[in-house]
Amino acid sequence: MKKYVIWAGMTLGLLTGGAPAVFADNGPQLLTPHYTYNAKTIISGARLFATNCMACHSIKFMRYEFLTNDLGMSKTDVHKYIMLPTGSAFKNNMTSAMPTDMAHKWFGLPPPDLSQIVRYKSQDWIYTYLLSFYRDPKRPSGWNNHLFPNVAMPDVLAPYGGIVNERGQVLRAGDEPPPKFKEQVTDIVAFLRFVSDPSVVQRHDDGPWVLGLLVFFTIAAYFLKKEYWKEVK
Numbered sequence: 001m002k003k004y005v006i007w008a009g010m011t012l013g014l015l016t017g018g019a020p021a022v023f024a025d026n027g028p029q030l031l032t033p034h035y036t037y038n039a040k041t042i043i044s045g046a047r048l049f050a051t052n053c054m055a056c057h058s059i060k061f062m063r064y065e066f067l068t069n070d071l072g073m074s075k076t077d078v079h080k081y082i083m084l085p086t087g088s089a090f091k092n093n094m095t096s097a098m099p100t101d102m103a104h105k106w107f108g109l110p111p112p113d114l115s116q117i118v119r120y121k122s123q124d125w126i127y128t129y130l131l132s133f134y135r136d137p138k139r140p141s142g143w144n145n146h147l148f149p150n151v152a153m154p155d156v157l158a159p160y161g162g163i164v165n166e167r168g169q170v171l172r173a174g175d176e177p178p179p180k181f182k183e184q185v186t187d188i189v190a191f192l193r194f195v196s197d198p199s200v201v202q203r204h205d206d207g208p209w210v211l212g213l214l215v216f217f218t219i220a221a222y223f224l225k226k227e228y229w230k231e232v233k
């Protein structure tokens with residue numbers, strides 16, 4: 001019986017795109033990012049991702065050109081803010097410039113591709129993860145994470161968000177005030193959500209039209225029915 005409950009939980013989790021509730025008890029409480037999901041938020045996240053994450057992480061299911069098609073960014077902006085100076089072309093996939101053997105040497109493992117990370121781990125997980133780093137002199141990198149203990153990734157956002165120790169005491173304040181920093185992390189999460197489901201902005205734009213059309217046809221069908229049945233009665 002228990003097995004079925006877990007499977008049902010997982011299926012529900014997959015369908016709703018959220019973390020399966022059955023696993024929620026196993027770690028620290030997850031935080032939820034609150035934001036408006038639109039092109040502006042996603043583009044801001046894309047810029048932050050390109051600057052802070054793409055040195056290590058790829059998102060190989062994504063192409064630079066999708067940012068113009070799906071988000072309405074101009075080609076010039078994509079070149080200026082998103083594309084790495086590695087000679088990648090506009091039609092290329094968004095792969096990291098870091099050679100895999102170097103990644104192995106530096107981190108002991110290659111940083112994973114993040115194309116489907118939101119589906120795999122959930123938005124709340126990524127948001128909480130990025131806000132859970134702390135200084136740990138015992139770790140080779142000098143960093144640790146409450147949500148992902150002994151993680152190999154350093155806290156790359158520390159310049160913005162500041163540095164805390166394990167108990168949350170601030171060792172160095174970040175360049176951004178905390179609400180602004182959380183907003184930046186939220187934008188990165190929004191971008192990763194977009195990457196795992198790029199057609200979503202278009203779907204949201206189309207949604208009201210499709211619903212409007214359905215309502216229109218329902219009304220038309222109603223009057224048509226009335227017209228036909230007039231004779232029969």
Ligand code: HEC
Nearest residue numbers: 052053055056107110111112117126150151152153156188
């Ligand atoms: C200096 C290289 C480096 C940078 C820059 C970096 N990461 Fe990482 N990241 C890693 C490594 C290495 C891991 C694997 C950690 C492990 O398994 O211990 C990782 C893991 C992750 C994971 C967990 C993946 C999983 O499968 O559980 C997420 C999410 C993530 N990174 C997001 C980001 C985001 C977002 C940024 C930019 C703000 C970023 N990373 C910048 C190296 C990096």
